[in-house]
Amino acid sequence: MENSILLPTGNQFHPKLPFLAFRPRKLSLSHGFTREQMWRIKKVKATSESSGEDEESDDALKATIEKSKKVLAMQKDLLQQIAERRKVVTSIKSSLEDAKGTFDGGNGSLSDDDNIPDVDKDYDVTSPSAATTVTDVQKNTPPAISQDFVESKREVKRDLADERATPLSRSSITASSQTSSTIGSAKGTLNVPPGTPKSSQEAPLDVSSRKTLVDIPEKKIQSYVPSLRKESSAQSHVKQKNKNLEGSSAEANEETKDPVDVDEKPPPLAGTNVMNIILVAAECAPWSKTGGLGDVAGALPKALARRGHRVMVVAPRYGNYPEPQDSGVRKVYKVDGQDVEVTYFQAYIDGVDFVFIDSHMFRHMEKNIYGGNRVDILKRMVLFCKAAIEVPWHVPCGGVCYGDGNLVFIANDWHTALLPVYLKAYYRDNGMMKYTRSVLVIHNIAHQGRGPLEDFSHVDLPPHYTDPFRLYDPIGGEHFNIFAAGLKTADRIVTVSHGYSWELKTSEGGWGLHEIINENGWKLRGIVNGIDTKDWNPELDVHLQSDGYVNYSLDTLQTGKPQCKAALQKELGLPVRDDLPLIGFIGRLDPQKGVDLIAEAVPWMMGQDVQLVMLGTGRPDLEQMLRQFECQHNDKIRGWVGFSVKTSHRITAGADILLMPSRFEPCGLNQLYAMKYGTIPVVHAVGGLRDTVQPFDPFNETGLGWTFRRAEANQLIHALGNCLLTYRQYKKSWEGLQTRGMMQDLSWDNAAQNYEEVLIAAKYQW
Numbered sequence: 220m221e222n223s224i225l226l227p228t229g230n231q232f233h234p235k236l237p238f239l240a241f242r243p244r245k246l247s248l249s250h251g252f253t254r255e256q257m258w259r260i261k262k263v264k265a266t267s268e269s270s271g272e273d274e275e276s277d278d279a280l281k282a283t284i285e286k287s288k289k290v291l292a293m294q295k296d297l298l299q300q301i302a303e304r305r306k307v308v309t310s311i312k313s314s315l316e317d318a319k320g321t322f323d324g325g326n327g328s329l330s331d332d333d334n335i336p337d338v339d340k341d342y343d344v345t346s347p348s349a350a351t352t353v354t355d356v357q358k359n360t361p362p363a364i365s366q367d368f369v370e371s372k373r374e375v376k377r378d379l380a381d382e383r384a385t386p387l388s389r390s391s392i393t394a395s396s397q398t399s400s401t402i403g404s405a406k407g408t409l410n411v412p413p414g415t416p417k418s419s420q421e422a423p424l425d426v427s428s429r430k431t432l433v434d435i436p437e438k439k440i441q442s443y444v445p446s447l448r449k450e451s452s453a454q455s456h457v458k459q460k461n462k463n464l465e466g467s468s469a470e471a472n473e474e475t476k477d478p479v480d481v482d483e484k485p486p487p488l489a490g491t492n493v494m495n496i497i498l499v500a501a502e503c504a505p506w507s508k509t510g511g512l513g514d515v516a517g518a519l520p521k522a523l524a525r526r527g528h529r530v531m532v533v534a535p536r537y538g539n540y541p542e543p544q545d546s547g548v549r550k551v552y553k554v555d556g557q558d559v560e561v562t563y564f565q566a567y568i569d570g571v572d573f574v575f576i577d578s579h580m581f582r583h584m585e586k587n588i589y590g591g592n593r594v595d596i597l598k599r600m601v602l603f604c605k606a607a608i609e610v611p612w613h614v615p616c617g618g619v620c621y622g623d624g625n626l627v628f629i630a631n632d633w634h635t636a637l638l639p640v641y642l643k644a645y646y647r648d649n650g651m652m653k654y655t656r657s658v659l660v661i662h663n664i665a666h667q668g669r670g671p672l673e674d675f676s677h678v679d680l681p682p683h684y685t686d687p688f689r690l691y692d693p694i695g696g697e698h699f700n701i702f703a704a705g706l707k708t709a710d711r712i713v714t715v716s717h718g719y720s721w722e723l724k725t726s727e728g729g730w731g732l733h734e735i736i737n738e739n740g741w742k743l744r745g746i747v748n749g750i751d752t753k754d755w756n757p758e759l760d761v762h763l764q765s766d767g768y769v770n771y772s773l774d775t776l777q778t779g780k781p782q783c784k785a786a787l788q789k790e791l792g793l794p795v796r797d798d799l800p801l802i803g804f805i806g807r808l809d810p811q812k813g814v815d816l817i818a819e820a821v822p823w824m825m826g827q828d829v830q831l832v833m834l835g836t837g838r839p840d841l842e843q844m845l846r847q848f849e850c851q852h853n854d855k856i857r858g859w860v861g862f863s864v865k866t867s868h869r870i871t872a873g874a875d876i877l878l879m880p881s882r883f884e885p886c887g888l889n890q891l892y893a894m895k896y897g898t899i900p901v902v903h904a905v906g907g908l909r910d911t912v913q914p915f916d917p918f919n920e921t922g923l924g925w926t927f928r929r930a931e932a933n934q935l936i937h938a939l940g941n942c943l944l945t946y947r948q949y950k951k952s953w954e955g956l957q958t959r960g961m962m963q964d965l966s967w968d969n970a971a972q973n974y975e976e977v978l979i980a981a982k983y984q985w
């Protein structure tokens with residue numbers, strides 16, 4: 220082991236410099252004036268003072284007052300006119316509604332043809348001239364899609380009409396959640412949707428009044444829906460059950476009831492680019508989580524919804540979650556030749572529709588999401604992707620299905636990498652879902668859904684789709700690879716940091732997929748994850764409200780954090796001492812996380828006056844190692860084997876330093892959480908860790924933590940040594956590091972804006 224801990228190494232060694240306390244300056248605006256108003260007032264004041272011409276300025280003031288009075292009078296007049304117009308519009312509307320017998324499928328109201336997928340036209344691809352009535356469709360359509368298919372089309376039409384009428388705005392979402400009755404939930408607020416929006420109540424679909432649908436030849440349908448699904452007998456329950464679920468995001472329609480709205484709402488942040496977005500993930504916090512993917516699936520959609528998009532998350536229902544309710548929609552899908560029934564559950568929370576897919580294949584798997592043998596997992600993911608892709612047709616959210624126009628799926632990791640492939644093979648190759656796009660997010664390329672070539676038989680695709688799955692690598696030879704097929708087929712690819720998007724293209728970082736990633740480099744973009752600022756906020760954290768822990772902010776950091784540290788030491792049975800640094804580690808016990816480097820550094824650490832707490836689950840040998848550390852150094856180390864969200868929050872708050880010596884790290888969330896809690900990260904400068912932890916520069920008092928270049932124990936020791944030195948001897952610098960970390964905007968809002976750009980690019984890609 221190198222003995223170079225205290226040697227100066229550029230920016231990591233602390234020189235004896237005078238320190239500047241770093242405090243945020245609060246901006247307060249007096250008298251409720253806006254910044255601009257204050258500036259104007261000051262300017263006017265300054266101008267009149269400097270001129271000394273009081274009389275002249277008095278006259279000018281009078282003139283301004285007169286002018287203002289006139290403007291106000293004009294405004295009053297205008298408002299009166301608007302009110303009168305409203306009355307006229309309302310009376311015209313009600314007389315029209317009285318006269319209206321049936322609903323005109325929404326066709327007439329669509330105006331922006333460029334953006335509206337003409338669903339009927341989609342079917343022209345398969346049968347350009349075979350126009351027929353709905354009855355004909357029912358007669359000619361094979362049982363696999365038959366009536367349900369027709370209904371899907373109907374729903375799409377209705378949805379599109381809805382979409383055109385009212386892009387969800389930020390304000391509308393807020394408004395709707397305010398009017399909903401609220402039920403506290405673990406994650407946030409569950410908005411129980413109020414009654415159906417008027418528009419959908421008053422417009423019962425009258426199939427006979429719609430323009431004729433185009434017939435779908437039987438052969439074609441069989442080719443694009445290869446034993447995909449069948450109608451369940453429970454189908455008839457659907458509409459009845461759906462009535463209970465009306466409301467949701469479609470409440471926003473209420474906003475545009477009146478064309479002349481005096482209280483104009485601000486436009487959505489996404490502007491005219493509002494889209495329907497469905498994020499599909501194998502886990503979603505707080506309901507299911509084994510790592511960072513769950514956090515992302517729980518938080519990114521909310522940020523996208525805040526921008527004005529209509530957003531849904533689809534995840535498996537592994538347990539009996541309290542919030543989602545049975546939507547009554549049941550479908551049957553073929554998985555490896557067997558019929559498997561699924562039921563869709565649904566909740567509307569924080570502006571997002573959460574849809575959970577229930578099936579005996581997912582039930583009671585909450586503690587073992589990725590458990591079972593390779594083929595079992597594969598079959599679960601086949602079912603999940605098949606069922607998820609049809610959610611926009613079958614599951615009415617707030618009474619209205621999303622439909623397949625202006626729609627983008629966001630698939631995540633290999634588990635849902637089949638979704639882009641199914642989208643293409645089952646639908647787009649057959650002229651359906653023409654306006655639907657897919658984006659695949661790489662959270663971790665190390666897990667790829669690999670297997671022998673025979674696994675292709677489980678995914679239920681036409682033989683010509685074998686090639687995208689086929690991959691050769693020197694270790695595995697020729698094999699079946701789901702991630703490879705997803706990357707090739709998706710319209711766009713995102714990964715969770717800039718650093719990792721670069722690493723993925725290298726033979727070391729791409730784990731055998733680097734060539735495919737390079738070939739598809741044009742559609743790859745790195746977007747650094749954000750954090751859920753409600754869940755991970757020391758001021759609001761629900762896990763810091765008992766057992767001696769306290770919520771704290773930047774202002775109360777110097778008292779709140781030590782209190783959390785003491786509470787953690789007490790809870791873990793460690794000596795309660797404020798003078799020594801408490802070091803934390805939280806993560807999956809996996810070689811990725813560099814736990815072995817910590818193990819190598821433990822003897823050195825034990826020579827320091829420090830405490831170490833490690834929380835994790837994963838590889839049995841690494842779990843055993845944690846227990847062993849605790850036995851060997853009972854007065855200094857705690858090795859908590861298990862998955863505990865509460866403990867992870869408490870360690871993040873109570874520790875002074877967080878170690879993340881990951882060998883590779885696509886983004887990493889724990890270092891972001893740590894910084895938000897005034898806990899200083901010491902990380903291997905790789906992937907997202909390099910992007911997010913700017914190294915401390917003691918000369919300029921900048922930076923956020925300590926980094927080391929190679930994943931080696933001596934480098935970890937070196938960086939940690941400098942970190943400990945600063946903790947002990949340079950308190951002001953330490954406070955500066957904490958302050959800078961806590962003041963960062965780590966919210967999902969920035970990332971959501973970047974995702975939006977990717978989604979738009981996908982939308983306009985042909």
Ligand SMILES: Nc1ncnc2c1ncn2[C@@H]1O[C@H](COP(=O)(O)OP(=O)(O)O[C@H]2O[C@H](CO)[C@@H](O)[C@H](O)[C@H]2O)[C@@H](O)[C@H]1O
Nearest residue numbers: 510511662806807835861862863864867884885886887888
């Ligand atoms: N034993 C335990 N008890 C309680 N909570 C625990 C825990 N072990 C881990 N966690 C929690 O799980 C999450 C882990 O997130 P990370 O981003 O650090 O890693 P992960 O490798 O799972 O995610 C992958 O996806 C994410 C999201 O894109 C990327 O940031 C990351 O680099 C990539 O490897 C954190 O919220 C952490 O607190």
